[in-house]
Amino acid sequence: MTFPKFKLTYWDAKIRAEPIRLAFAINGIPFEDERVSREHFAAELKQSAPFGQVPILTVDDKLVLAQSTAILRYVGKIGPVKLYPEDPIKAIIADQLISHVQDIESALGAAFVFTDLQQRDAYRANLTANVLPTRLKQLDEFIAQHVSQSDEITIGDLYVYQLNTGFLTTTGFAFTGQPKNSVAGFEHIQKVVEKVKSHPAVAEWEARH
Known part of the structure; x- marks a missing residue:
């Protein structure tokens, strides 16, 4: 199978770009993994980037695509493994997973914006005592009810995996005092994480990055 030339531009971090990187890896699609500093982005790329942000995906050096979820859906459609399901029910289940994970990530991100330290704390x-456990319980129950227990992987599974590796770990996007094993007690989230982690292409990608 022949693919266009792809260049994915993002920070040297997981977060929004990692599900896209994994989608490329699972499908064996070559791409340039361009990792830029925030200074370089502000000076060289921000003005021309759609919506003024990353990630961006450049196709054949001319078409520039933006918005992480839109890019992920695109990549999930083009490879031999249809990570974005063609079945509309399976597709909306994947979309719901992504939206709920994004809600959790937004709540976590808000923990960094306070200037008043008392309000921040x-x-x-x-967040730690109430919001995060509630949102993770909702996610765990949704996965138990709707997500296939087979080896099939969707872009929704990639988002769940990245929530664990990019936001809820000591090496990820975590604030001081945040529990580092937030998903440890959620059986069905852990099953999705393990399903993605054990995929040979993901394991190889993780070993190299």
């Missing part, structure tokens, strides 16, 4: 305490 109160927000983080409530």
